Amino acid sequence: MRSEKLAHAAGNSLAGRVLEKTGVDVARCYQCGKCSAGCPLASEMDFPPSQIMHLLQLREFPEFAELALRSHTIWLCLTCEICYCRCPMELDIPAIMDTLRHESLARKMVNPKAKDILSFHRAFLDSVRYTGRLFEMGQVVDYKLRSGHFLQDMLQAPWMFLVGKLHLLPERVRDRRMLKRMFARTLKAKESRP
Amino acid sequence: MKTGFYPGCSMKGSAREYSESLLAVAKALGRELPEVPDWNCCGATAAHNLDRDLALALPARILAAAEKEGMEEVLVPCAACYSRLSVTRHELLEDEALRQRISGLVETDYRGTAKVLNIIEWLAAIPDLESRIKRPFARKVACYYGCLLVRPAGIVNFDRPEEPQSMDRLMKLIGAQPIDWAFKTECCGAGFSISRTDLVAKLSGLILEDAVSRGAEAVVVACPMCHLNLDMRRPNIEKRAGKKFPIPVVYITQAVGLALGLAPKKLGLQRHKVSPSALLVPASAKSAAGPQTASGDSPAGAGSPTATAPKVN
Numbered sequence: 483m484r485s486e487k488l489a490h491a492a493g494n495s496l497a498g499r500v501l502e503k504t505g506v507d508v509a510r511c512y513q514c515g516k517c518s519a520g521c522p523l524a525s526e527m528d529f530p531p532s533q534i535m536h537l538l539q540l541r542e543f544p545e546f547a548e549l550a551l552r553s554h555t556i557w558l559c560l561t562c563e564i565c566y567c568r569c570p571m572e573l574d575i576p577a578i579m580d581t582l583r584h585e586s587l588a589r590k591m592v593n594p595k596a597k598d599i600l601s602f603h604r605a606f607l608d609s610v611r612y613t614g615r616l617f618e619m620g621q622v623v624d625y626k627l628r629s630g631h632f633l634q635d636m637l638q639a640p641w642m643f644l645v646g647k648l649h650l651l652p653e654r655v656r657d658r659r660m661l662k663r664m665f666a667r668t669l670k671a672k673e674s675r676p
Numbered sequence: 677m678k679t680g681f682y683p684g685c686s687m688k689g690s691a692r693e694y695s696e697s698l699l700a701v702a703k704a705l706g707r708e709l710p711e712v713p714d715w716n717c718c719g720a721t722a723a724h725n726l727d728r729d730l731a732l733a734l735p736a737r738i739l740a741a742a743e744k745e746g747m748e749e750v751l752v753p754c755a756a757c758y759s760r761l762s763v764t765r766h767e768l769l770e771d772e773a774l775r776q777r778i779s780g781l782v783e784t785d786y787r788g789t790a791k792v793l794n795i796i797e798w799l800a801a802i803p804d805l806e807s808r809i810k811r812p813f814a815r816k817v818a819c820y821y822g823c824l825l826v827r828p829a830g831i832v833n834f835d836r837p838e839e840p841q842s843m844d845r846l847m848k849l850i851g852a853q854p855i856d857w858a859f860k861t862e863c864c865g866a867g868f869s870i871s872r873t874d875l876v877a878k879l880s881g882l883i884l885e886d887a888v889s890r891g892a893e894a895v896v897v898a899c900p901m902c903h904l905n906l907d908m909r910r911p912n913i914e915k916r917a918g919k920k921f922p923i924p925v926v927y928i929t930q931a932v933g934l935a936l937g938l939a940p941k942k943l944g945l946q947r948h949k950v951s952p953s954a955l956l957v958p959a960s961a962k963s964a965a966g967p968q969t970a971s972g973d974s975p976a977g978a979g980s981p982t983a984t985a986p987k988v989n
Contacts, residue, residue: 607723625870
Protein backbone atom coordinates (compact mmCIF):
# COMPACT_ATOMS: atom_id res chain seq x y z
CA MET A 483 0.00 0.00 0.00
CA ARG A 484 3.11 2.14 0.08
CA SER A 485 2.46 3.78 -3.27
CA GLU A 486 -1.07 4.86 -2.28
CA LYS A 487 -0.26 6.04 1.20
CA LEU A 488 2.67 8.22 0.24
CA ALA A 489 1.37 9.78 -2.94
CA HIS A 490 0.02 12.80 -1.07
CA ALA A 491 3.22 13.45 0.89
CA ALA A 492 5.31 14.05 -2.17
CA GLY A 493 5.81 17.80 -2.31
CA ASN A 494 7.76 19.33 -5.09
CA SER A 495 11.31 18.70 -3.92
CA LEU A 496 13.64 15.89 -4.95
CA ALA A 497 13.43 14.62 -1.36
CA GLY A 498 9.65 14.55 -1.76
CA ARG A 499 9.85 12.58 -4.97
CA VAL A 500 12.29 10.16 -3.31
CA LEU A 501 9.81 9.70 -0.46
CA GLU A 502 7.00 9.10 -2.91
CA LYS A 503 8.89 6.58 -5.00
CA THR A 504 10.83 4.68 -2.33
CA GLY A 505 9.10 5.37 0.96
CA VAL A 506 12.42 6.63 2.36
CA ASP A 507 12.36 9.94 4.26
CA VAL A 508 15.81 11.51 3.93
CA ALA A 509 15.01 13.90 6.80
CA ARG A 510 15.57 10.97 9.18
CA CYS A 511 19.27 10.82 8.29
CA TYR A 512 21.32 12.38 11.11
CA GLN A 513 24.62 12.40 9.22
CA CYS A 514 26.48 9.78 11.23
CA GLY A 515 28.51 8.92 8.13
CA LYS A 516 28.43 5.14 8.51
CA CYS A 517 27.26 4.78 4.90
CA SER A 518 30.27 6.73 3.60
CA ALA A 519 32.64 4.85 5.91
CA GLY A 520 31.49 1.47 4.61
CA CYS A 521 30.99 2.33 0.94
CA PRO A 522 33.61 0.46 -1.13
CA LEU A 523 33.74 3.27 -3.69
CA ALA A 524 33.37 6.34 -1.47
CA SER A 525 36.93 7.37 -2.25
CA GLU A 526 36.10 7.51 -5.96
CA MET A 527 32.94 9.57 -5.50
CA ASP A 528 32.50 13.34 -5.82
CA PHE A 529 30.01 13.21 -2.93
CA PRO A 530 30.09 10.22 -0.56
CA PRO A 531 26.63 8.79 0.24
CA SER A 532 26.10 10.79 3.45
CA GLN A 533 26.73 14.03 1.53
CA ILE A 534 24.19 13.00 -1.11
CA MET A 535 21.74 12.56 1.76
CA HIS A 536 22.63 16.04 3.00
CA LEU A 537 22.09 17.56 -0.47
CA LEU A 538 18.61 16.03 -0.50
CA GLN A 539 17.86 17.16 3.04
CA LEU A 540 18.31 20.81 2.06
CA ARG A 541 15.07 20.65 0.16
CA GLU A 542 14.55 24.42 -0.06
CA PHE A 543 17.56 24.61 -2.37
CA PRO A 544 16.83 22.96 -5.71
CA GLU A 545 20.42 23.70 -6.81
CA PHE A 546 21.66 21.18 -4.23
CA ALA A 547 19.24 18.58 -5.52
CA GLU A 548 20.63 19.23 -8.97
CA LEU A 549 24.17 18.65 -7.68
CA ALA A 550 23.06 15.20 -6.53
CA LEU A 551 21.43 14.45 -9.90
CA ARG A 552 24.56 15.58 -11.75
CA SER A 553 26.94 13.69 -9.44
CA HIS A 554 29.26 10.90 -10.44
CA THR A 555 28.33 9.18 -7.17
CA ILE A 556 24.91 7.97 -8.22
CA TRP A 557 26.42 6.03 -11.14
CA LEU A 558 29.33 4.66 -9.11
CA CYS A 559 26.99 3.13 -6.53
CA LEU A 560 27.30 -0.64 -6.96
CA THR A 561 24.13 -1.46 -4.99
CA CYS A 562 26.22 -3.64 -2.69
CA GLU A 563 23.73 -2.71 0.06
CA ILE A 564 26.34 -2.23 2.78
CA CYS A 565 25.14 1.33 3.54
CA TYR A 566 21.56 0.16 4.03
CA CYS A 567 22.82 -2.72 6.15
CA ARG A 568 24.72 -0.41 8.53
CA CYS A 569 22.42 2.63 8.61
CA PRO A 570 21.20 3.13 12.18
CA MET A 571 17.99 4.66 10.80
CA GLU A 572 17.60 1.80 8.30
CA LEU A 573 17.36 4.16 5.35
CA ASP A 574 17.35 2.31 2.04
CA ILE A 575 20.09 4.38 0.39
CA PRO A 576 20.49 2.02 -2.63
CA ALA A 577 16.79 2.58 -3.42
CA ILE A 578 17.40 6.35 -3.24
CA MET A 579 20.37 5.98 -5.62
CA ASP A 580 18.12 4.11 -8.08
CA THR A 581 15.56 6.93 -7.98
CA LEU A 582 18.26 9.57 -8.45
CA ARG A 583 19.66 7.68 -11.45
CA HIS A 584 16.22 7.46 -13.04
CA GLU A 585 15.59 11.18 -12.62
CA SER A 586 19.11 12.11 -13.72
CA LEU A 587 18.57 10.11 -16.88
CA ALA A 588 15.10 11.49 -17.57
CA ARG A 589 16.30 15.09 -17.07
CA LYS A 590 19.48 14.51 -19.10
CA MET A 591 21.74 15.35 -16.18
CA VAL A 592 24.01 12.31 -16.34
CA ASN A 593 27.56 13.10 -15.23
CA PRO A 594 29.93 12.92 -18.23
CA LYS A 595 32.31 10.72 -16.22
CA ALA A 596 29.59 8.07 -16.02
CA LYS A 597 29.41 7.75 -19.80
CA ASP A 598 30.97 4.29 -19.96
CA ILE A 599 28.86 2.93 -17.12
CA LEU A 600 25.70 4.16 -18.80
CA SER A 601 26.82 2.78 -22.19
CA PHE A 602 27.27 -0.61 -20.56
CA HIS A 603 23.78 -0.56 -19.03
CA ARG A 604 22.20 0.49 -22.33
CA ALA A 605 24.07 -2.16 -24.28
CA PHE A 606 22.96 -4.75 -21.74
CA LEU A 607 19.30 -3.82 -22.01
CA ASP A 608 19.48 -3.57 -25.80
CA SER A 609 20.53 -7.20 -25.86
CA VAL A 610 17.70 -8.20 -23.54
CA ARG A 611 15.17 -6.21 -25.56
CA TYR A 612 16.04 -7.99 -28.80
CA THR A 613 16.47 -11.56 -27.59
CA GLY A 614 15.00 -11.70 -24.10
CA ARG A 615 18.30 -12.93 -22.72
CA LEU A 616 21.70 -11.34 -22.42
CA PHE A 617 23.85 -12.20 -25.44
CA GLU A 618 27.28 -11.50 -24.01
CA MET A 619 29.15 -11.10 -27.27
CA GLY A 620 26.46 -8.90 -28.79
CA GLN A 621 26.47 -6.78 -25.68
CA VAL A 622 30.24 -6.30 -25.73
CA VAL A 623 30.17 -5.26 -29.40
CA ASP A 624 27.28 -2.89 -28.69
CA TYR A 625 29.23 -1.46 -25.72
CA LYS A 626 32.35 -0.93 -27.83
CA LEU A 627 30.33 0.96 -30.44
CA ARG A 628 28.69 3.14 -27.81
CA SER A 629 31.81 3.81 -25.73
CA GLY A 630 34.48 3.88 -28.44
CA HIS A 631 36.69 1.48 -26.45
CA PHE A 632 37.28 -0.78 -29.44
CA LEU A 633 40.53 -2.37 -28.30
CA GLN A 634 39.54 -3.20 -24.74
CA ASP A 635 39.73 -6.90 -23.84
CA MET A 636 40.72 -7.91 -27.37
CA LEU A 637 42.68 -10.86 -25.97
CA GLN A 638 39.89 -11.96 -23.68
CA ALA A 639 37.54 -12.99 -26.50
CA PRO A 640 39.73 -15.67 -28.12
CA TRP A 641 40.46 -17.19 -24.71
CA MET A 642 36.76 -17.24 -23.81
CA PHE A 643 35.99 -18.88 -27.12
CA LEU A 644 38.66 -21.53 -26.53
CA VAL A 645 37.34 -22.54 -23.13
CA GLY A 646 33.80 -22.61 -24.49
CA LYS A 647 32.47 -19.53 -22.71
CA LEU A 648 31.73 -17.39 -25.72
CA HIS A 649 28.72 -18.16 -27.86
CA LEU A 650 28.50 -16.77 -31.35
CA LEU A 651 24.72 -16.96 -31.55
CA PRO A 652 22.22 -15.62 -29.02
CA GLU A 653 19.71 -17.68 -27.09
CA ARG A 654 16.23 -16.35 -27.62
CA VAL A 655 13.05 -16.23 -25.60
CA ARG A 656 10.07 -17.57 -27.57
CA ASP A 657 7.64 -14.83 -26.58
CA ARG A 658 9.73 -11.88 -27.70
CA ARG A 659 6.76 -9.79 -28.80
CA MET A 660 5.56 -9.64 -25.22
CA LEU A 661 9.00 -8.50 -24.10
CA LYS A 662 9.03 -5.82 -26.79
CA ARG A 663 5.72 -4.54 -25.46
CA MET A 664 7.14 -4.59 -21.92
CA PHE A 665 10.12 -2.48 -22.97
CA ALA A 666 7.91 -0.12 -24.97
CA ARG A 667 5.75 0.50 -21.90
CA THR A 668 8.66 1.01 -19.48
CA LEU A 669 12.14 2.20 -20.44
CA LYS A 670 11.25 3.31 -23.98
CA ALA A 671 8.22 5.25 -22.86
CA LYS A 672 10.32 7.36 -20.49
CA GLU A 673 13.22 8.29 -22.70
CA SER A 674 14.02 8.51 -26.34
CA ARG A 675 17.23 6.77 -27.27
CA PRO A 676 20.18 9.14 -27.69
CA MET B 677 7.78 -30.14 -3.67
CA LYS B 678 8.52 -29.12 -7.24
CA THR B 679 11.75 -27.13 -7.49
CA GLY B 680 12.45 -25.24 -10.70
CA PHE B 681 15.80 -23.96 -11.90
CA TYR B 682 16.48 -20.45 -13.18
CA PRO B 683 19.96 -20.47 -14.75
CA GLY B 684 20.08 -16.86 -15.88
CA CYS B 685 22.17 -15.61 -18.78
CA SER B 686 25.68 -15.86 -17.28
CA MET B 687 25.32 -19.55 -16.52
CA LYS B 688 24.62 -20.17 -20.19
CA GLY B 689 27.74 -18.29 -21.27
CA SER B 690 30.68 -16.95 -19.30
CA ALA B 691 29.73 -18.97 -16.21
CA ARG B 692 28.72 -22.19 -17.92
CA GLU B 693 30.86 -24.25 -15.53
CA TYR B 694 28.63 -23.11 -12.66
CA SER B 695 25.66 -24.62 -14.45
CA GLU B 696 27.60 -27.72 -15.50
CA SER B 697 28.80 -28.38 -11.97
CA LEU B 698 25.37 -27.75 -10.45
CA LEU B 699 23.66 -30.13 -12.85
CA ALA B 700 26.37 -32.77 -12.30
CA VAL B 701 25.91 -32.47 -8.52
CA ALA B 702 22.11 -32.59 -8.85
CA LYS B 703 22.37 -35.72 -11.00
CA ALA B 704 24.73 -37.40 -8.52
CA LEU B 705 22.30 -36.61 -5.71
CA GLY B 706 19.27 -37.74 -7.70
CA ARG B 707 17.63 -34.31 -7.78
CA GLU B 708 15.71 -33.05 -10.75
CA LEU B 709 16.07 -29.44 -11.76
CA PRO B 710 13.71 -28.54 -14.60
CA GLU B 711 14.32 -25.08 -16.06
CA VAL B 712 11.68 -22.39 -15.71
CA PRO B 713 9.95 -22.49 -19.12
CA ASP B 714 10.92 -19.80 -21.63
CA TRP B 715 12.78 -17.79 -18.99
CA ASN B 716 14.14 -14.32 -19.72
CA CYS B 717 16.98 -12.19 -18.35
CA CYS B 718 16.32 -10.77 -14.87
CA GLY B 719 17.57 -7.34 -15.98
CA ALA B 720 20.44 -7.42 -13.49
CA THR B 721 22.09 -4.13 -12.53
CA ALA B 722 21.25 -2.40 -15.80
CA ALA B 723 17.48 -2.59 -15.43
CA HIS B 724 17.21 -1.30 -11.87
CA ASN B 725 19.72 1.44 -12.64
CA LEU B 726 17.64 2.76 -15.51
CA ASP B 727 13.97 1.93 -14.90
CA ARG B 728 12.08 0.70 -11.87
CA ASP B 729 9.09 -0.85 -13.65
CA LEU B 730 11.31 -2.74 -16.06
CA ALA B 731 13.47 -3.93 -13.14
CA LEU B 732 10.38 -5.42 -11.51
CA ALA B 733 8.65 -6.67 -14.67
CA LEU B 734 11.54 -8.80 -15.97
CA PRO B 735 11.86 -10.90 -12.78
CA ALA B 736 8.06 -10.97 -12.37
CA ARG B 737 7.72 -12.62 -15.78
CA ILE B 738 10.19 -15.34 -14.72
CA LEU B 739 8.45 -15.98 -11.41
CA ALA B 740 5.02 -15.99 -13.06
CA ALA B 741 6.24 -18.60 -15.56
CA ALA B 742 7.51 -20.77 -12.69
CA GLU B 743 4.17 -20.44 -10.89
CA LYS B 744 2.27 -21.42 -14.00
CA GLU B 745 4.43 -24.53 -14.24
CA GLY B 746 3.46 -25.48 -10.67
CA MET B 747 6.91 -24.81 -9.23
CA GLU B 748 6.76 -24.07 -5.51
CA GLU B 749 10.43 -23.13 -5.34
CA VAL B 750 12.85 -21.72 -7.87
CA LEU B 751 16.56 -22.34 -7.40
CA VAL B 752 18.48 -19.24 -8.52
CA PRO B 753 22.22 -20.03 -8.24
CA CYS B 754 23.43 -16.66 -9.56
CA ALA B 755 23.53 -14.30 -6.57
CA ALA B 756 22.71 -11.28 -8.74
CA CYS B 757 19.62 -12.94 -10.26
CA TYR B 758 18.71 -14.24 -6.80
CA SER B 759 18.73 -10.69 -5.51
CA ARG B 760 16.59 -9.31 -8.35
CA LEU B 761 14.02 -12.11 -8.05
CA SER B 762 13.89 -11.86 -4.24
CA VAL B 763 13.53 -8.07 -4.28
CA THR B 764 10.77 -8.25 -6.90
CA ARG B 765 8.80 -10.89 -5.03
CA HIS B 766 9.13 -8.90 -1.80
CA GLU B 767 8.09 -5.58 -3.33
CA LEU B 768 5.12 -7.00 -5.22
CA LEU B 769 3.79 -8.91 -2.21
CA GLU B 770 4.12 -5.76 -0.05
CA ASP B 771 2.26 -3.46 -2.41
CA GLU B 772 -0.97 -4.64 -4.03
CA ALA B 773 -1.27 -1.65 -6.40
CA LEU B 774 2.27 -2.27 -7.62
CA ARG B 775 1.60 -6.00 -8.02
CA GLN B 776 -1.38 -5.23 -10.23
CA ARG B 777 0.53 -2.72 -12.33
CA ILE B 778 3.47 -5.10 -12.90
CA SER B 779 1.09 -8.00 -13.59
CA GLY B 780 -0.34 -5.81 -16.33
CA LEU B 781 3.12 -5.27 -17.80
CA VAL B 782 3.94 -8.99 -17.85
CA GLU B 783 0.42 -9.80 -19.08
CA THR B 784 -0.03 -12.48 -16.41
CA ASP B 785 -1.46 -12.34 -12.92
CA TYR B 786 1.62 -12.74 -10.76
CA ARG B 787 0.67 -14.15 -7.34
CA GLY B 788 4.00 -14.78 -5.63
CA THR B 789 3.51 -18.47 -4.79
CA ALA B 790 6.95 -19.60 -5.96
CA LYS B 791 9.65 -19.16 -3.32
CA VAL B 792 13.12 -18.03 -4.38
CA LEU B 793 16.01 -20.26 -3.23
CA ASN B 794 19.72 -19.54 -3.36
CA ILE B 795 22.37 -22.20 -3.96
CA ILE B 796 23.41 -22.49 -0.31
CA GLU B 797 19.80 -23.03 0.82
CA TRP B 798 19.37 -25.70 -1.84
CA LEU B 799 22.58 -27.56 -0.94
CA ALA B 800 22.01 -27.26 2.81
CA ALA B 801 18.56 -28.83 2.45
CA ILE B 802 19.98 -32.07 1.06
CA PRO B 803 19.78 -34.36 4.09
CA ASP B 804 22.18 -37.09 3.01
CA LEU B 805 24.89 -34.87 1.52
CA GLU B 806 27.44 -35.69 4.23
CA SER B 807 27.05 -39.46 3.84
CA ARG B 808 27.70 -39.19 0.10
CA ILE B 809 31.08 -37.48 0.43
CA LYS B 810 33.68 -39.74 -1.18
CA ARG B 811 36.74 -37.50 -1.31
CA PRO B 812 36.66 -34.83 1.40
CA PHE B 813 37.62 -31.43 0.00
CA ALA B 814 40.39 -31.03 2.58
CA ARG B 815 41.48 -27.50 1.78
CA LYS B 816 41.71 -24.19 3.52
CA VAL B 817 39.01 -22.19 1.81
CA ALA B 818 37.95 -18.56 1.88
CA CYS B 819 34.15 -18.58 1.67
CA TYR B 820 33.29 -15.51 -0.37
CA TYR B 821 29.57 -14.69 -0.22
CA GLY B 822 29.70 -11.33 -1.94
CA CYS B 823 26.99 -8.73 -1.41
CA LEU B 824 23.77 -10.01 -2.81
CA LEU B 825 23.36 -13.43 -1.22
CA VAL B 826 23.00 -11.87 2.19
CA ARG B 827 21.75 -8.33 1.56
CA PRO B 828 19.40 -6.54 1.96
CA ALA B 829 18.89 -8.65 5.08
CA GLY B 830 15.23 -7.70 5.49
CA ILE B 831 14.41 -8.99 2.01
CA VAL B 832 16.57 -12.05 1.42
CA ASN B 833 16.18 -13.01 5.08
CA PHE B 834 19.11 -15.37 4.81
CA ASP B 835 22.13 -15.65 7.11
CA ARG B 836 23.91 -12.68 8.68
CA PRO B 837 24.48 -9.71 6.37
CA GLU B 838 28.15 -9.21 7.23
CA GLU B 839 29.54 -12.29 8.96
CA PRO B 840 27.54 -15.11 7.36
CA GLN B 841 28.19 -18.74 8.26
CA SER B 842 26.04 -20.90 5.98
CA MET B 843 28.70 -21.49 3.31
CA ASP B 844 31.32 -22.09 6.00
CA ARG B 845 29.11 -24.81 7.51
CA LEU B 846 28.62 -26.39 4.11
CA MET B 847 32.35 -26.35 3.43
CA LYS B 848 33.04 -28.02 6.78
CA LEU B 849 30.47 -30.64 5.88
CA ILE B 850 32.43 -31.59 2.75
CA GLY B 851 35.71 -31.73 4.65
CA ALA B 852 37.11 -28.25 4.00
CA GLN B 853 38.53 -25.87 6.55
CA PRO B 854 36.96 -22.41 6.12
CA ILE B 855 39.28 -19.61 7.18
CA ASP B 856 38.31 -16.62 9.26
CA TRP B 857 38.75 -13.55 7.09
CA ALA B 858 37.54 -10.00 6.62
CA PHE B 859 36.25 -9.87 3.06
CA LYS B 860 33.41 -12.40 3.08
CA THR B 861 30.80 -9.90 1.99
CA GLU B 862 32.86 -7.04 0.53
CA CYS B 863 31.93 -6.02 -3.00
CA CYS B 864 34.07 -7.29 -5.92
CA GLY B 865 33.01 -4.47 -8.23
CA ALA B 866 30.19 -6.51 -9.74
CA GLY B 867 28.77 -5.13 -12.97
CA PHE B 868 31.69 -2.74 -13.55
CA SER B 869 33.79 -5.59 -14.97
CA ILE B 870 33.71 -4.06 -18.45
CA SER B 871 32.81 -0.41 -17.93
CA ARG B 872 35.16 0.31 -14.99
CA THR B 873 37.67 -2.54 -15.00
CA ASP B 874 40.05 -0.35 -13.00
CA LEU B 875 37.67 -0.28 -10.03
CA VAL B 876 37.02 -4.03 -10.26
CA ALA B 877 40.79 -4.64 -10.22
CA LYS B 878 41.07 -2.52 -7.09
CA LEU B 879 38.18 -4.05 -5.12
CA SER B 880 38.79 -7.64 -6.21
CA GLY B 881 42.51 -7.24 -5.47
CA LEU B 882 41.74 -6.36 -1.84
CA ILE B 883 39.62 -9.51 -1.53
CA LEU B 884 42.32 -11.79 -2.93
CA GLU B 885 45.02 -10.11 -0.85
CA ASP B 886 43.17 -10.89 2.37
CA ALA B 887 42.32 -14.47 1.36
CA VAL B 888 45.91 -15.22 0.37
CA SER B 889 47.52 -13.55 3.39
CA ARG B 890 45.38 -15.67 5.69
CA GLY B 891 46.47 -18.89 4.06
CA ALA B 892 43.48 -19.84 1.92
CA GLU B 893 44.15 -22.40 -0.83
CA ALA B 894 41.02 -21.49 -2.75
CA VAL B 895 38.29 -18.88 -2.82
CA VAL B 896 34.81 -20.42 -3.01
CA VAL B 897 32.10 -18.32 -4.67
CA ALA B 898 28.38 -18.57 -5.35
CA CYS B 899 28.00 -15.89 -8.00
CA PRO B 900 29.04 -15.73 -11.68
CA MET B 901 29.86 -12.05 -11.36
CA CYS B 902 32.17 -12.62 -8.39
CA HIS B 903 33.85 -15.44 -10.30
CA LEU B 904 34.27 -13.36 -13.41
CA ASN B 905 35.91 -10.56 -11.46
CA LEU B 906 38.13 -12.70 -9.22
CA ASP B 907 39.14 -15.21 -11.91
CA MET B 908 38.86 -13.80 -15.42
CA ARG B 909 39.96 -10.34 -14.29
CA ARG B 910 43.06 -11.77 -12.56
CA PRO B 911 45.50 -10.22 -15.07
CA ASN B 912 43.98 -6.78 -14.38
CA ILE B 913 44.09 -7.38 -10.63
CA GLU B 914 47.71 -8.53 -10.69
CA LYS B 915 48.77 -5.65 -12.90
CA ARG B 916 47.25 -3.13 -10.54
CA ALA B 917 48.57 -4.83 -7.39
CA GLY B 918 52.02 -5.34 -8.91
CA LYS B 919 52.16 -8.93 -7.75
CA LYS B 920 50.85 -12.39 -8.50
CA PHE B 921 47.91 -14.03 -6.79
CA PRO B 922 47.99 -17.70 -7.82
CA ILE B 923 44.94 -18.66 -5.73
CA PRO B 924 42.18 -20.41 -7.73
CA VAL B 925 38.51 -19.44 -7.47
CA VAL B 926 35.95 -22.24 -7.60
CA TYR B 927 32.18 -22.32 -7.55
CA ILE B 928 30.58 -23.83 -4.47
CA THR B 929 29.06 -26.53 -6.69
CA GLN B 930 32.51 -27.42 -8.04
CA ALA B 931 33.86 -27.88 -4.50
CA VAL B 932 30.85 -30.04 -3.57
CA GLY B 933 31.18 -31.97 -6.84
CA LEU B 934 34.85 -32.77 -6.18
CA ALA B 935 33.93 -33.98 -2.70
CA LEU B 936 31.24 -36.20 -4.21
CA GLY B 937 33.99 -37.75 -6.33
CA LEU B 938 32.86 -36.31 -9.67
CA ALA B 939 35.36 -35.87 -12.51
CA PRO B 940 36.88 -32.35 -12.73
CA LYS B 941 35.92 -32.11 -16.42
CA LYS B 942 32.27 -32.80 -15.59
CA LEU B 943 32.48 -29.85 -13.21
CA GLY B 944 33.95 -27.53 -15.84
CA LEU B 945 37.14 -26.93 -13.87
CA GLN B 946 39.13 -26.67 -17.09
CA ARG B 947 37.34 -23.44 -17.97
CA HIS B 948 39.00 -21.19 -15.38
CA LYS B 949 41.58 -18.55 -16.08
CA VAL B 950 43.48 -19.39 -12.88
CA SER B 951 44.18 -23.11 -12.98
CA PRO B 952 42.65 -25.01 -10.08
CA SER B 953 44.95 -27.99 -10.77
CA ALA B 954 46.56 -27.76 -7.31
CA LEU B 955 43.15 -28.57 -5.85
CA LEU B 956 42.88 -31.77 -7.86
CA VAL B 957 45.91 -33.42 -6.30
CA PRO B 958 44.75 -35.43 -3.27
CA ALA B 959 45.25 -33.21 -0.25
CA SER B 960 47.40 -35.76 1.56
CA ALA B 961 49.77 -36.44 -1.34
CA LYS B 962 50.67 -32.90 -2.21
CA SER B 963 54.14 -31.76 -3.03
CA ALA B 964 55.59 -28.38 -2.18
CA ALA B 965 54.29 -27.08 -5.47
CA GLY B 966 50.77 -28.10 -4.57
CA PRO B 967 48.95 -25.53 -2.51
CA GLN B 968 48.67 -21.89 -3.32
CA THR B 969 50.56 -19.61 -1.02
CA ALA B 970 51.06 -15.89 -0.93
CA SER B 971 54.43 -15.97 -2.63
CA GLY B 972 57.66 -17.85 -2.87
CA ASP B 973 59.04 -16.23 0.23
CA SER B 974 57.58 -18.72 2.70
CA PRO B 975 60.50 -20.95 3.63
CA ALA B 976 58.94 -23.99 5.25
CA GLY B 977 55.59 -25.62 5.59
CA ALA B 978 54.20 -24.35 2.32
CA GLY B 979 53.56 -27.87 1.14
CA SER B 980 51.32 -29.01 3.91
CA PRO B 981 47.67 -28.05 4.06
CA THR B 982 47.86 -28.09 7.83
CA ALA B 983 50.94 -25.88 8.03
CA THR B 984 50.62 -22.35 9.32
CA ALA B 985 49.93 -20.04 6.45
CA PRO B 986 52.61 -17.58 5.48
CA LYS B 987 51.81 -14.21 6.92
CA VAL B 988 52.20 -11.08 4.87
CA ASN B 989 53.07 -8.30 7.24
